[in-house]
Amino acid sequence: MKALIKDGAEVRLREVDPPALSRPDQVRIRVAAAGLCRTDLYVAEGLLPSSSRLVLGHEFAGTVTEVGPEVVGVGMHQRVAVFPWMGCGECRWCEGGHQTACPQRRMLGVHQDGAFAEEIVVPGRLVYPLPDSTSFRAAAYAEPVAASLAILRAGLNPHSRGLVYGRNRIAELTYRLMRLHGFSRVELLKEQKEECSFDYVVETVTHPEDVARMLRLLRPGGTLVVKSRHPRPLQLDLQQLVPKEIRLAAVNYGDFQQSLDLLRNPQFHYEDLLGVGHPLEDWRLLFEEARRDESTKSFFRLSDVWDR
Ligand SMILES: [Zn+2]
Ligand SMILES: [Zn+2]
Numbered sequence: 168m169k170a171l172i173k174d175g176a177e178v179r180l181r182e183v184d185p186p187a188l189s190r191p192d193q194v195r196i197r198v199a200a201a202g203l204c205r206t207d208l209y210v211a212e213g214l215l216p217s218s219s220r221l222v223l224g225h226e227f228a229g230t231v232t233e234v235g236p237e238v239v240g241v242g243m244h245q246r247v248a249v250f251p252w253m254g255c256g257e258c259r260w261c262e263g264g265h266q267t268a269c270p271q272r273r274m275l276g277v278h279q280d281g282a283f284a285e286e287i288v289v290p291g292r293l294v295y296p297l298p299d300s301t302s303f304r305a306a307a308y309a310e311p312v313a314a315s316l317a318i319l320r321a322g323l324n325p326h327s328r329g330l331v332y333g334r335n336r337i338a339e340l341t342y343r344l345m346r347l348h349g350f351s352r353v354e355l356l357k358e359q360k361e362e363c364s365f366d367y368v369v370e371t372v373t374h375p376e377d378v379a380r381m382l383r384l385l386r387p388g389g390t391l392v393v394k395s396r397h398p399r400p401l402q403l404d405l406q407q408l409v410p411k412e413i414r415l416a417a418v419n420y421g422d423f424q425q426s427l428d429l430l431r432n433p434q435f436h437y438e439d440l441l442g443v444g445h446p447l448e449d450w451r452l453l454f455e456e457a458r459r460d461e462s463t464k465s466f467f468r469l470s471d472v473w474d475r
Contacts, residue, residue: 168183168184168185168286169285169447171223172222173210173223175220180448180450186288187288189288190235191236191238192238192290193291194233194235194288195286195288196231196249196287196288198229198285199228199229199230199303199470199473200307200469201467202227202311202464202466203464203466205397206396207225207276207281209397209398214398218277221279222280222284222287224275224276224283225274225310226282226307226309227249227281228249228303228304228307229247229470230245230246231243231244231246232286235291238291238294240296241296242296245296245297246296246299247295247297248294248427249287249289250313250423252273252293252420253266253273253293254267254269255270258270267419275289283447283467295424302474303473305437306430308440308441310426311340312340313420313423314394314420314421315421316344316422316425317418318341319421323350323367323390325351326351326352328352329345329350329352329353329354329365329368330355330384332356332371332380333370335371337371338355340437340440342355343437347432362383362384363386364384365384365389367390367391368384372395373395375402379404382403382408382413387410387412388411389414390414391414393416393417393418394418439463441466442463442466444467445468447467453467
């Protein structure tokens with residue numbers, strides 16, 4: 168099969184053997200659509216520590232082609248999406264349903280083979296069946312939606328005044344999800360704002376100048392919500408942070424099933440945030456496009472029915 172592989176410092180499209188089930192709790196999936204994310208670019212560029220050789224990609228949907236004997240709730244030929252994070256399954260965070268906080272967490276496309284390939288093998292417990300009305304393309308968008316839904320876990324008062332900071336699809340998505348969930352006084356950064364005017368600011372970019380501006384925009388006692396996973400440390404000006412007694416709230420993911428449900432909600436508009444699909448062969452073009460312009464999500468299409 169074809170797979171986009173990071174091998175040391177190089178990324179290449181290769182012809183490799185399709186993956187085989189190595190455990191009875193695994194599922195094999197033929198990938199139909201896969202989204203390209205900042206995380207994939209960081210891994211490709213070596214900015215995030217990853218396995219030395221692996222298939223990139225973690226946002227995807229496809230069709231089940233093989234089911235291990237110990238898998239429950241997943242059937243052959245089922246259309247599915249996959250949550251890309253795995254925990255150890257035994258620690259208190261995993262048992263509490265927070266495998267993304269597990270000290271031994273692993274991510275598809277970062278720590279083990281991901282989805283920029285014709286087929287992938289994943290643990291059955293990560294697999295979520297799709298309703299017929301959700302296209303593979305939309306389902307491949309469930310992971311970024313789940314990441315933005317983390318905002319609901321930041322302990323914010325929906326009636327307070329807030330700002331989503333950034334001019335990119337992630338800021339736009341977060342803003343729309345907040346409006347949909349009753350945050351009536353949230354704004355999207357469009358023009359110059361007055362200092363000390365927001366109860367909370369949601370970060371989607373981490374450039375030091377932007378972070379300094381976010382701190383100025385927050386009122387004393389306000390909350391800075393941190394949610395991007397940029398590989399470089401965040402620079403915080405303590406001369407702003409401490410006198411203003413700003414609280415930090417770091418949030419990672421919301422519920423994956425909830426995000427799949429949202430993709431079918433007619434009140435949630437997201438089509439304009441999704442870009443067109445390219446074949447794996449065009450990966451250089453797609454990577455360049457994603458680096459240059461963050462307004463829409465870029466996709467690989469691996470099947471003729473990728474947007475159905
Ligand atoms: Zn992602
Ligand atoms: Zn664990």
